[in-house]
Amino acid sequence: MSFRNFQVPYTIDDRYTKRVAYFSMEYAVQQPLKIYSGGLGFLAGSHMRSAYELRQNLIGIGILWKYGYYDQARNQDQTLQVTWMEKLYSFLEDTGIKFQILIHDAPVWVKAYYLNPATFNTAPMFLLSTDLPENDYVSQTICHRLYDANVATKVAQFILLGVGGAKLVDELGFKPDVYHLNEAHGLSAAFYLLNKFKNIETLRKHLVFTTHTPEEAGNEKHDLYLCHKMSYFCGLSIDEVRKITGIYDDQFNHSLVALRFARIANGVSKLHGEVSRAMWSKYDNICPIISITNAQNWRFWADKQLYRAMEEGNDVVFDDRKKYLKKRAFDIVADQTGKLLDPDVLTIVWARRFAGYKRADFLVQDKERFERMMSNNIHPVQIVWAGKPYPLDYAAISTFNSLVQLSKNYKNVAVLIGYELALSKRLKQGADIWLNNPRVPREASGTSGMTAAMNGAVNFSTDDGWIPEFIDQGHNGFVVPKADYQNMHVLEQDKYDLDTMYDMLEKEIIPMYYESKDTWRQIMKNGMRDVRFQFDSNRMASEYYELMYKS
Numbered sequence: 001m002s003f004r005n006f007q008v009p010y011t012i013d014d015r016y017t018k019r020v021a022y023f024s025m026e027y028a029v030q031q032p033l034k035i036y037s038g039g040l041g042f043l044a045g046s047h048m049r050s051a052y053e054l055r056q057n058l059i060g061i062g063i064l065w066k067y068g069y070y071d072q073a074r075n076q077d078q079t080l081q082v083t084w085m086e087k088l089y090s091f092l093e094d095t096g097i098k099f100q101i102l103i104h105d106a107p108v109w110v111k112a113y114y115l116n117p118a119t120f121n122t123a124p125m126f127l128l129s130t131d132l133p134e135n136d137y138v139s140q141t142i143c144h145r146l147y148d149a150n151v152a153t154k155v156a157q158f159i160l161l162g163v164g165g166a167k168l169v170d171e172l173g174f175k176p177d178v179y180h181l182n183e184a185h186g187l188s189a190a191f192y193l194l195n196k197f198k199n200i201e202t203l204r205k206h207l208v209f210t211t212h213t214p215e216e217a218g219n220e221k222h223d224l225y226l227c228h229k230m231s232y233f234c235g236l237s238i239d240e241v242r243k244i245t246g247i248y249d250d251q252f253n254h255s256l257v258a259l260r261f262a263r264i265a266n267g268v269s270k271l272h273g274e275v276s277r278a279m280w281s282k283y284d285n286i287c288p289i290i291s292i293t294n295a296q297n298w299r300f301w302a303d304k305q306l307y308r309a310m311e312e313g314n315d316v317v318f319d320d321r322k323k324y325l326k327k328r329a330f331d332i333v334a335d336q337t338g339k340l341l342d343p344d345v346l347t348i349v350w351a352r353r354f355a356g357y358k359r360a361d362f363l364v365q366d367k368e369r370f371e372r373m374m375s376n377n378i379h380p381v382q383i384v385w386a387g388k389p390y391p392l393d394y395a396a397i398s399t400f401n402s403l404v405q406l407s408k409n410y411k412n413v414a415v416l417i418g419y420e421l422a423l424s425k426r427l428k429q430g431a432d433i434w435l436n437n438p439r440v441p442r443e444a445s446g447t448s449g450m451t452a453a454m455n456g457a458v459n460f461s462t463d464d465g466w467i468p469e470f471i472d473q474g475h476n477g478f479v480v481p482k483a484d485y486q487n488m489h490v491l492e493q494d495k496y497d498l499d500t501m502y503d504m505l506e507k508e509i510i511p512m513y514y515e516s517k518d519t520w521r522q523i524m525k526n527g528m529r530d531v532r533f534q535f536d537s538n539r540m541a542s543e544y545y546e547l548m549y550k551s
Contacts, residue, residue, distance in 0.1 A: 052117055205551065337407070
């Protein structure tokens, strides 16, 4: 097929005719395509699936990461080993489109690959690569590792996604009405478009921005002079950049400039919208920030047999299905760790990206209560941890390794590697409790609990991200009641959360699982019902058209 004058290859729904180019650094659409690290990718992947289901006029722009994020392996003593393996994808189509962009004032060749909607049931996606023989070795490495630790390489990746993506859209002849930046990684597209549109007001009409970061320090900043030297600003002088961005110090804040260039922006939960508006309110010329709560694709994630049993009111089949799902997940645990977990035992799962504020090892910090819980023979408990630390986040890797060492002392504790889409789905199916304990209010959304609920896992969480919009205490999940966190030292906050979590586990949650099976089952079902429509990404993808893409 020809990729010139590209049209989305299916009939567009009349509600979604506006042409949208969606830029994201990572996408998690299917296990074989390893171009994601965590929640941002899971969110973007579900968005692409829903855009396809709803027949929206949208294309995804990303990068074809040669080595992915990294492959999580083990050292001889079971601790974490970071490995890099070349990925080969026979299902991607070569578009035949090659063009040059400037990076560091030198031309770099870019090639575009196509993910056909029929392959994984997604919107059409185009993935960019610089790993070409026409480029020198340094230029080839731009697309090697997602979130490369080298600052110059990372800026080059931002240019590849933004400038390269915007130029690809022109090469395709797609002519978007809207350029949607999912996080600020692709902001360099705005400078390319400034050259094209000639003025900032025209740019603003076409640009929208989604922010996922609930604290200012977490937003990407780079040296302004480095960005200029690397051709990030598409030919603008430093003075011109300062004038149009309002950045007068030497740190180029990508999110801040995105908020100044976009027509409208959104946070990814109601709480995150509030946090974002407060966080950026001290800056001038910020666009309006609304909320569109993240969601996940029900058709991809949910266990349909569990839902069918629920809808038919057949509790025997419902219980039997959940037990089967647990057994199947425990086969993976056994294969990786040699631990034989029991499907009749309450199973707590903590699984997501390892980052400090997510507090992976939180339960372990009260050694006495942890030991008491894990050695209780009347109300036994099993715990599974999984997740990927950033490969150079040595504190997070240390936490992972400490949990591995701890697990060696317990038959009922396991730590898994390879936490990607397939394992994520299995662990959510195998969980009775999906544990989520970020330090409030640092989790923008935290969507893993949505897909857990779609598989009959009960959420137990601190009150952050999407959770305030979902959990009805004791009805469809359990939540740690908010304290006056703003007036607490971080150690006080941690102590309050930990003590409250153990109180709830010991006095309410664990006894209920064993002594009130009917109540527990009803909580599972309530969670499955409540998550299905409100937190299905079809709702989210529709809201983007209704609230963000309309002019």
